[in-house]
Amino acid sequence: MADAKIDLKNLKAGGFIKERGKDLFTVRLRVPGGRLSVERLGKIAEVAKKYGQGYVHLSVRQSVELININFADFDAVVAELGEEQQKVASCGARVRVPTACGGCEYNPNGLVDTQKSALEVDQHLFGTPTGHHKFKVGFAGCPFDCPKSAINDVGFQGAIWPELTEAECISCGLCAKSCVEGAIAMDGDKPAFTPEKCIYCGDCVKVCPTGAWKSAKRGYTVRIGGKWGRRPLVGTVFATFLPEEKVVDFIAAVLAWYQEKAEGAGRTRLGDIILQQGPDSLLEYLRKDFPEYVLDATIPPQVIETQMPLGR
Amino acid sequence: MEQIDLRGVSCPTNFVKAKLALEDIETGETVEFLLDDGEPVKNVPRSLKADGHKLLGLKETDGYYVLTLEKGEE
Incomplete structure (x- = not known):
């Protein structure tokens, strides 16, 4: 224990989570939005292979977690991940990775x-x-x-929020057909909008052939x-x-x-x-x-x- | 006008079939697609519009839909 030196700054936001085994931790990585470059993914695989037991876990919040990391390797893991700008995530009573x-x-x-x-x-x-x-x-x-x-x-x-420019409408009815919420129904040859049924999905804007339905907000x-x-x-x-x-x-x-x-x-x-x-x-x-x-x-x-x- | 029957074909096969059919049609030409009610009529027109084709109209006929479309630029 006395010779193990760990940079405690690395532990500030958490992300190092105690496992069952003695000295072993899960290292949760910071992957906002679940998107990462293949270079970073490659680096993560390299570090996992070197310091872990040959596998990673994909968390339910889009993170990659390194498994079975010995706490004595924390500094090396952080440094090597840093070569591809990969950082460690947060845990505990903090704002988590979105x-x-x-x-x-x-x-x-x-x-x-x-x-x-x-x-x-x-x-x-x-x-x-x-x-x-x-x-x-x-x-x-x-x-x-x-x-x-x-x-x-x-x-x-x-x-x-959709808005109709009636002059541009060709009365095709695609918007009414697309609106699964029933907020748009054809009233004669023009669409009638019931705002309180709209859940703001924009399907009408996307399907409208002429752009008569526009996004107002x-x-x-x-x-x-x-x-x-x-x-x-x-x-x-x-x-x-x-x-x-x-x-x-x-x-x-x-x-x-x-x-x-x-x-x-x-x-x-x-x-x-x-x-x-x-x-x-x-x-x-x-x-x-x-x-x-x-x-x-x-x-x-x-x-x-x-x-x-x-x-x- | 060419008519392509996509009835009985589910998503996304109907859209891919529509794309393949459009490969044999010249830009600016008009074509009709027959689509089932439900997911197909909700999804296929929107996807074809996103691919750059011009939707001209939609008509309901005996429980299915006829979508008229002008082929856009390649």
């Missing part, structure tokens, strides 16, 4: 650049101590929501207070059409409210603090800086009533 889908670059459903958002959040907020519990952020490019945004502390879902639907684990909560909508460039500031504001309101509550997730304080407190706090996007009212995070013990 997840994201492929986004709008190559996925035809993508409405916003989720990869860019994930990188920005990772750059500005990575590892920020919450003082209370973990804090997860996820980005979905559209309402299909493959990344399950509503089970993050703050979850983002790409959205567009673009941004994120923001759900807050979700989590999974022992007692899951589904986050609820606090803001709509939040512009991509306001994402980092918005999360920082949610964090500030959480840090203040969870004071003395111990290891408690954001969703449970919202349940205690009521969603209006957070809505009001966010409205100060984001008045045009924050809703007038919302519902608290939703408890999933199917958990053990049964009959509770």
